[in-house]
Amino acid sequence: MINPFEFVLPTKIRYGAGILKVLGEELRLLKAKKVMIITDGGLVNAGMVKRIEEIIRTEGMKSIIYDEIEANPKDYNVEACAEKARVESVDTLLAFGGGSPIDAAKAVSVLVRQGGKVRDYKGKGKIKNDCLPLITIPTTAGTGSEITFSSVITDTKEKVKFTIKSTAIAAKTAIIDPELTLSVPPLITAATGIDALTHAIEGYTANCTEPIAEAVGLYAVEYISGNLEEAVKNGRNLAARDKMMMGSLMAGLSFSHADVASVHCMAEALGSLYDAPHGMCNAILLPYVMEYNLPAAVCKYARIARAMGIKEKDDYMAAVKGIGHIKKLSKEIGLPGIRSLNVNTDDFVLLAEMSEKNGSNNSNPRKITKDEYMALFYKAYYDCD
């Protein structure tokens, strides 16, 4: 029997190459008058924000830019941005960029309307009222944040990441245009791509998953694994970028309706302690967590392997080959091992504790404790060239 579940998708998705042109129409539907574009400095310098500003101007609306969101967005980033939005009487938010500005914008949408500190909203279901309307436009194929209803923020006092989870913070509309990813550099394409692959695998295999999340997760594995290497090595290939963007979107749908699991528990711990790129942390840990989970997930890991094109009849052998394939893929697309983060093995106890405390720990398909997390950090460390 299938366990009862709820499937809500509060975000309208507008997808396709060139679809950015509908931004004006979507802003009109929201009755926007003054829009804050939350983005990062790199996109402003690359001239990519200009087109967004032009569309807003053509609609007779005003816009301001906020480009001070850091990677692994910090609590103070969100609070400063919300203050600016309040002072400027902004009525609509537009997040343009990777996961960091999008996650930050979701948290800003709460603070502008409801005040307080960002950590007041930590956890599930803390948001009772409406948030400021938000449009998301991703420029990487990775986070899925454009359609998820969670926002991961770094608590800089505690040096730990926390999640705000509520359908109230979901974007009203996500405009997902693969053309915007054509100039993403290879290493960012690689890291964000493995983040998406991890979302797909964890969404498909999480304890709390359901058939719709499983279906989109498994299909996402096929899209991502079949196109990631090409997107990294030939970034101007729009067909590969298109499949990566759609893979990332489906992976986002999967994990937002199920959950992530131990790879993210460990990656978020690494990311908050060392301020390391999220996708890279996932890439480092994904095969080791899969090896640990294997006894509890043979059948699903075999299906993942087959979705990656591995032809092997025996489930156990297919699963093992699939894990090997992911390790090889990460190397081939240039992602380094854990030592590249200059980790200190003395921190492994703390990292293991943080991983165990993560809200997604119980979603892992195999029960995992602090000691086992520590063993996995050591395994990744000693396995690293």
Ligand SMILES: [Fe+2]
């Ligand atoms: Fe992620």
